[in-house]
Amino acid sequence: MFNKIINNLSKNPDFVVKKINIKGEYIILLFFETLCDTKNINDFLLKPLSEINNNNKSLLFDFKNLIEKYIPSFKVNEIKNYNDTIFNLYNGFVILFFRSNCYSLEFRKQLDSGIGSSENEKSIKGPKDSFTENYQTNIGLIRKRIKNNELVLKEIVIGKRSNTKVGILYVNDIANEKLIKKIVNKINKINIDSIPDSNYIYEYISNNKSLFPNVITTERPDYVSYKLLNGKICIVVENTPSVLLLPAFFIEFFHTMDDYYQNNINAFYMRIIRLFAFIITVMLPGIYIALITYNHEIIPPSLIVNFAMQKDGVPFPTVIEALVMNVTFEILRETDLRTPSKLGSALSIVGALVLGDAAVQAGLVSPIMVIVIAITSISELIFSTNEVGNSVKIWRLIFIAFAGFSGILGVFIAFILLVGELCSINSFDIPYMYPTSPFNLKDQENNIILSNNYKMKFRNKLTSFKNIKRGEL
Amino acid sequence: MKRILILLFSLFVLTGCSDYRELTDMAIASSIGLDIKDGNYNVIVHVLDAKKTGEKDVSPNIKIYESSGKTLHEALRKIVLESPQKLYVGHLNSFVISESFAKEGISKIFDFILRDSEVEKSFNLMVTKNNINEIMNINNSDSNVPLQDISKSIDLSTNIEGSTSSITFDRFIESVMKIGIDPVLPVILIKDEDDKKTISLDEQNAIFKDDKLVSYLNKDNTFIYNLLNNNLSSSVFSFKCDKNDYGSIEILDYSSNYYYDFDLNKIITEVDIVSGLSELNCNMNIENNKIMDEIEKKIKNELSENINNFFNEIKKSESDILGIEQYIYRNNYLFYEKNKNNISELLSNSEIDLNLNITIEQIGSLKKGNEKID
Missing domain, CATH: 3.30.300.210 (Nutrient germinant receptor protein C, domain 3)
Known part of the structure; x- marks a missing residue:
């Protein structure tokens, strides 16, 4: 076994083979210096071993006993086969060979940046910590919020080459076992070399053909723990801070964790604003085009002249104008995302000048179109989840196309298609639009409005039907 | 799925953007003045001018177009001879009728306005004793859209003062068509002060018998009419x-x-x-x-x-x-x-x-x- 390991791994420059001579006998240490903390190996492994040299040779006869007694390491395993050795090596363990015995000791190096505050889902009030790339830390962040033995972690290793750990967390007496079984089965069947991000898991387990996501992706442990207690299932994947929560309802993309940390009426007001922003960001350019090019009678008389004056001198049809502006904005946004932050300010100056002022001055676009696209694009930013924002972009184009071909009638057709799509989504056997459709009076209390009763006493009826009262174990 | 795609495709291709009209291709009519002489419709149209003047002035001015024809529609269509844009009457604000035409009976305008679906039906109707050409050609710097201002002041006067009685076209038609009720129309005139002509409200209001003007109602009586x-x-x-x-x-x-x-x-x-x-x-x-x-x-x-x-x-x-x-x-x-x-x-x-x-x-x-x- 030893020779096999050496043969396979000695190609790697960071693979260390260290022989220590203790009174004529060799102890061989194998580890990756990139994965292990070499200072700790020096202090807590080499030093005690060299002290043995001086003290008592007879200890060597009971080597296992020696390691357990004298070497300060928590995880000590005896290893029997080759595969285990390789797995342990790659997880930052040091392998000790002595005579025919083989042991592994954990000397893992801290390879992530530590717990920082969430970048994508910001909150004003409440916990600021967020998930990291470290799997253990992520599980720990959830566990420290639910200190209850009903919180179950199922661990599956997938990825033929990456051997990525995937943890499925749920609260046993709340979550739906059937769904858990189904998901575990699906994850077990995954056949791939590596899992770079949790989205891979999402695409394997969901059969969602729609543009809208049917899982929630989050980096906030407080949100995850809240949702776990509402009967959701959480999937933590090694090496990524984005954690999946499923099943998801559409309305949950309009809720934030901040809603639960403040006055209910504020939350209600903000939810209405978010829904309104969603409608604006999807429909506004379409409606504007429809009004300007087909249904002039809907515009108030005092406004129509204003519109006409703004549009005067612009040579392009309104639809082309809208598409050009939309695409320009998307380009700006995309470049802003990808450029190093030092270049960002230069970019935004150029963007603002080109889009906001110069284009209007040159008579290429009308000022109203700039306003429309600006409002639309700003409204899109209310979604912290990238997937919703992306699907909104596509739907906006659909609305523009329909409006460009048949005016307000087309907007209505597109709206019917949108509602049809949303209602046809099935998030892991649970209706996406719940509790609006199918309608449930009890769960309306956490739909658009948020009631104290709901916040304090009850869970979602559909996902946590087993145990609906929050106060009962 | 295939069927739906074909359906969507045909929606786009077959409808072919019917009714598509850019705002800049439209001459938005704000008011129309009408007189009939020898069976010929003389039409004067105030069109809201949407041309940018270069300054940052956003309130519109008007352009005045005149034309005539054997029918109202013909006369309105003939405005194209002067204007670069097609007339759009979906936002018509006011309609001025000359006294002589009103005495003959104004039902001749009903047909076109009721038949054409594009025409706004709730514009203000008013009568003038002056020559229609004169009153429609008043365009001074005091108000950019003179007849729109006048119809606003007619509405206000009806509501909070009482000496005029405003009526919209649809209500006018209603009272002409219904048995046993007749409409009252506001009257406008040219005010000539210091060689500056402005349009203002007359103290009298026109009483109609069906669609014909028969007499006038003075200020006090109009107040009582509005009160009752x-x-x-x-x-x-x-x-x-x-x-x-x-x-x-x-x-x-x-x-x-x-x-x-x-x-x-x-x-x-x-x-x-x-x-x-x-x-x-x-x-x-x-x-x-x-x-x-x-x-x-x-x-x-x-x-x-x-x-x-x-x-x-x-x-x-x-x-x-x-x-x-x-x-x-x-x-x-x-x-x-x-x-x-x-x-x-x-x-x-x-x-x-x-x-x-x-x-x-x-x-x-x-x-x-x-x-x-x-």
Whole structure:
């Protein structure tokens, strides 16, 4: 076994083979210096071993006993086969060979940046910590919020080459076992070399053909723990801070964790604003085009002249104008995302000048179109989840196309298609639009409005039907 | 799925953007003036000018186009000969009719406006005694869109002042078509002051019999007409408080109602007014209840005199702007059938029974008449 390991791994420059001579006998240490903390190996492994040299040779006869007694390491395993050795090596363990015995000791190096505050889902009030790339830390962040033995972690290793750990967390007496079984089965069947991000898991387990996501992706442990207690299932994947929560309802993309940390009426007001922003960001350019090019009678008389004056001198049809502006904005946004932050300010100056002022001055676009696209694009930013924002972009184009071909009638057709799509989504056997459709009076209390009763006493009826009262174990 | 795709594709291709029209290709008509001479429709159109003037001025100006044709539609279409854009009448604000045309009967414009789906139906109708060409060609810097301003002031006057009575086209048609009620139209004229011509409201209002102009109603009578028809939301009524001086009340809340008594041939009118004393230029101590009663009595007398004058005026003209005939038609059809031919005679002989109630609720902080002088 030893020779096999050496043969396979000695190609790697960071693979260390260290022989220590203790009174004529060799102890061989194998580890990756990139994965292990070499200072700790020096202090807590080499030093005690060299002290043995001086003290008592007879200890060597009971080597296992020696390691357990004298070497300060928590995880000590005896290893029997080759595969285990390789797995342990790659997880930052040091392998000790002595005579025919083989042991592994954990000397893992801290390879992530530590717990920082969430970048994508910001909150004003409440916990600021967020998930990291470290799997253990992520599980720990959830566990420290639910200190209850009903919180179950199922661990599956997938990825033929990456051997990525995937943890499925749920609260046993709340979550739906059937769904858990189904998901575990699906994850077990995954056949791939590596899992770079949790989205891979999402695409394997969901059969969602729609543009809208049917899982929630989050980096906030407080949100995850809240949702776990509402009967959701959480999937933590090694090496990524984005954690999946499923099943998801559409309305949950309009809720934030901040809603639960403040006055209910504020939350209600903000939810209405978010829904309104969603409608604006999807429909506004379409409606504007429809009004300007087909249904002039809907515009108030005092406004129509204003519109006409703004549009005067612009040579392009309104639809082309809208598409050009939309695409320009998307380009700006995309470049802003990808450029190093030092270049960002230069970019935004150029963007603002080109889009906001110069284009209007040159008579290429009308000022109203700039306003429309600006409002639309700003409204899109209310979604912290990238997937919703992306699907909104596509739907906006659909609305523009329909409006460009048949005016307000087309907007209505597109709206019917949108509602049809949303209602046809099935998030892991649970209706996406719940509790609006199918309608449930009890769960309306956490739909658009948020009631104290709901916040304090009850869970979602559909996902946590087993145990609906929050106060009962 | 295939079917849906084909359906969507055909929606795009087959409909082919029907009705597509950019805002910049439209001449948005704001008001139309119409006169008919020898069967020829002379049309003058105010088009809102949407050209940027270079300055940052966003309020629109108007362009004036003239044309004529054998029908209204032809005349309106012929504006293309002068204008680079097609006329759009979906946001028409006002329609001015010359007095001579109004006397002939204005039903000739009904057909086009009712038949064409694009035309706005709720524009303001008004009559002018001046030449239509002259009044439509007034375009000075005082107001950018003169007729739009005038129709706003007609609406305001109807609501809070009472000396004009605005009417929109749809309501006009309604009262022409319905049995036993006739419309009243506001009149505009050219005001010539210091060689500067402006459009203003006339003190008279035109009474129509069906679609023909028959006579005029003066300012006070129009006030009563608006009062009886509940058109006012608030108004000011001034009265004589002693020999030389006047006071006025503001009508805060009122309700009025009139109906016809079939047996006694009486028109019964009920008016309840709640008002506030807004001005009193006589030296009176209104803390004294007797004096208050006296004031109320004075107002009552003056108002009832006005109402009686109004009814006398109406009896003289053959048109029925209050719709008493309609009341009869609706409430007692047999009676209507029996007296169908002599109903106007019947009404002109009818008595007026007036129940007028005026209460003054607010008198302000000046209580004793001589406070002002001290």
